[in-house]
Structures are given as C-alpha cells and as structure tokens.
Amino acid sequence: MTTEQHTEHVNAESIEKALLSFLEAKTKTSVAPAQELFSSGLVSSMFAMELVVHLEKEYGISIVGTDLRLDNFRTVQTMTELVLRLRDTAETVDGA
Template sequence: MENHLATVREYITSHLGGKTLPDDEDLFAGGHLNSLFAVQIVVWLEKEFGIAVRGGDLTLDNFRSIGAIAAFVEANNAPVG
C-alpha cells in the first residue's frame, strides 16, 4: 500500500500547490476537495491504476483522505501505474 499511498499523496498535493497534508486529514472538511476535484481524482484513479470506480464506490469514506483513497486503490487490487 505504501506505493499507492505515495502516488496518491503526490497527486493530491500537486493539485494543492504542493501543500503537505497528513494522510488522515479530512479533505472535504478541510476545504481541499470539492466536487470537481473529486471527479478529477476518480478519472485519474481509473487511468493511473487501471481500476473502474463504480457508483457504489463513490462514498465519502473512500475519498475522505489521502489514506482512504490509497486504501480504496489497494482494496481493488490495482497494480501501481
């Protein structure tokens, strides 16, 4: 999971102007993630990791933090892209 975590962390922080966040920080509550950025993340995950994000996967718990996103990728047995 560490490779997934590093990749997700790099993507998120690059879109936040390089701002460093704890892996467990709530991206929604902290105002770092809005609906448009969430869609961008989903599209990126599908391309980067070769996974299909389905409607049932679109829960706050899967996308609440950098760590949650990395865990979601790991749970889908995605290879590191």
C-alpha cells in the first residue's frame, strides 16, 4: 500500500491510532492522546523534526511557516488536528 493510497481514507481516529503507535515504538513508552509530549520529557525538541518529517511523509502534507509551531506537536490530539486541517486545506486547493 502506498502512502497516497493510505492517506485517502484517513480520519481523526486512524491518524491518532497511527501516531500513538509511532510514538510508542520510538519512545518505548505508552502514550495517551492528550499527554503533553514535550513538557513531560517524553520527547525532545530535536524529536519534533522527526515528527514533522513523519507526518509529511505519512499523510502527504507540507508543514511550513506558522504550522511549525511547537503548539501543533504538543499532543497526539494537536498533531491529529494539524494533519486534518492541512489535508482539508490541500483538498480545497486541489479541488478549486
């Protein structure tokens, strides 16, 4: 299954589940959707770049400019919202 095929059927639940699996595999720790990732010390600011690359590659989005704020990466929930918003924006632009 290619990334393009994978991203056609995404929703908040599937993004959240995939992000939790990704983070748990990387950190070897159980992660909750609303858990503060950076302030809890679970992940570092250096890991934020890995998160950006992962989200861009996995969901076919570009995270640039103001979307690169740490606030968008604090929890799995905020990352899920970011992915959905960027995908909706991309679909609107592509469909226009």
